[in-house]
Amino acid sequence: MSLKLFELVGTDTSRPFSPFCWRTRMALAHKGLAAESLPWRFTEKSAIAPHGSEKVPVLLHQDKPVVDSWTIANYLEDTFPDRPSLFGGEGGRAMARMINAWGDIAIVGGIFPLIVADIPKNLAEVDAAYFRQSREARFGGKSLEEVMAGRDAGVVAFRKSLEVMRQTLKKQPFIGGAAPNYTDYIVFGGFQWARVTSPFKLLEADDPVYAWREKLLNAFDGMARKSPGHAV
Numbered sequence: 288m289s290l291k292l293f294e295l296v297g298t299d300t301s302r303p304f305s306p307f308c309w310r311t312r313m314a315l316a317h318k319g320l321a322a323e324s325l326p327w328r329f330t331e332k333s334a335i336a337p338h339g340s341e342k343v344p345v346l347l348h349q350d351k352p353v354v355d356s357w358t359i360a361n362y363l364e365d366t367f368p369d370r371p372s373l374f375g376g377e378g379g380r381a382m383a384r385m386i387n388a389w390g391d392i393a394i395v396g397g398i399f400p401l402i403v404a405d406i407p408k409n410l411a412e413v414d415a416a417y418f419r420q421s422r423e424a425r426f427g428g429k430s431l432e433e434v435m436a437g438r439d440a441g442v443v444a445f446r447k448s449l450e451v452m453r454q455t456l457k458k459q460p461f462i463g464g465a466a467p468n469y470t471d472y473i474v475f476g477g478f479q480w481a482r483v484t485s486p487f488k489l490l491e492a493d494d495p496v497y498a499w500r501e502k503l504l505n506a507f508d509g510m511a512r513k514s515p516g517h518a519v
Contacts, residue, residue, distance in 0.1 A: 290315070290322035293335055293345040297409035300326040302515045304409065306395050306480035307356040309511070311344045313472035314360050316507040318370040322346065329414045356476075357387050360469050373469040386462070386470040394477035397445045398489065401438045404431035405485035442489060449496050456495040460502065467503060475503045475511075482516040489519065 294312070295305035303309070303324070315322050327334060327343050335345050338352035346353040346362070353362045364373045364380070374380040403422060407415035419431060426434050452474070455462060462470040478500050481489055490497040504512040 289347070289349050290320060291325050291347040292322040293325045293327045293338075293343045293347075295343050296326040296328060297414065298411050299409070299515060302409065302483055304406075304480055304483040305343055306390075306476035308344045309476035309479045310356040310390075310469075310472050311346065311359050312510070313475060313503075313506070314356075314363055314373055314469060316510055317373055317468070317472070318363050318367055320363070320367065320370070328411070329417045357384075373472075375463070375468055379463075379468065379470075383468075383470050383473065386473050390473040390477060393448055394474050395480070397448055398477050398481050400434050401441055401445065401489065402435070402481050402485035402487055404435040405487065407431070409484050438487065442487075445489065446491070446494070449494075453495050456499050461499065467506060471499075471503060475500065479504075479511050479514075479516070482519050483514060486517040486519065 292308070292311060292315070294303040294308035296303050303312070303326075325334075332341055335341070335343065338345050338347070338354065340352070340354040344354075344356055344359060346359045348362075348366070353359050360373055360383075361380075372379075374383050407418050410418060423430060452462065459465065461467040462474060478489065481487070490500065
């Protein structure tokens with residue numbers, strides 16, 4: 288079996304940090320599949336253009352490209368049905384589709400302004416310049432530092448936005464129930480992205496979401512925890 292994964296890195300190739308690539312990393316581990324890591328940087332679009340994408344993750348299975356983390360998760364589920372299920376059936380897959388959108392909007396979107404000016408510190412000069420120019424354009428010309436200036440107040444609102452998840456985790460250990468599934472990896476990807484790129488503390492230690500994150504950091508023989516990151 289030949290699996291290769293293009294995943295976003297900065298100056299340290301052992302430090303993949305895209306939240307979407309981490310969703311795929313966790314999904315592969317859940318399925319018991321190993322993929323060769325192909326480090327990719329923001330300005331290396333020509334490396335993945337032949338595979339029909341401008342961004343990662345891009346999974347190659349026997350050199351066949353599969354693009355986008357949600358598409359990859361479905362591909363892994365359908366191509367390797369004899370391995371542990373990512374969704375636990377079609378009902379679980381349908382629920383995961385909703386969580387995928389929530390993860391994009393509330394988790395990745397909620398975390399982004401809290402860490403955005405820390406991300407370029409992990410990048411080479413050319414990639415940092417690309418990141419700054421492209422992201423500042425999204426914020427109407429505001430500098431990354433201006434966007435992040437209110438993060439001490441912003442993190443309070445972010446923590447409040449997790450209340451539905453928090454109430455769920457008071458009743459069960461994972462979003463997926465007794466054991467983690469792809470819904471957990473969707474949300475965890477955002478927290479791992481923050482942990483790898485920024486020393487900013489998103490969660491209080493007594494938060495059930497913090498305890499949940501710790502369990503996922505330890506999952507799969509500590510795969511995510513072993514990836515270099517900040518003590519947050």
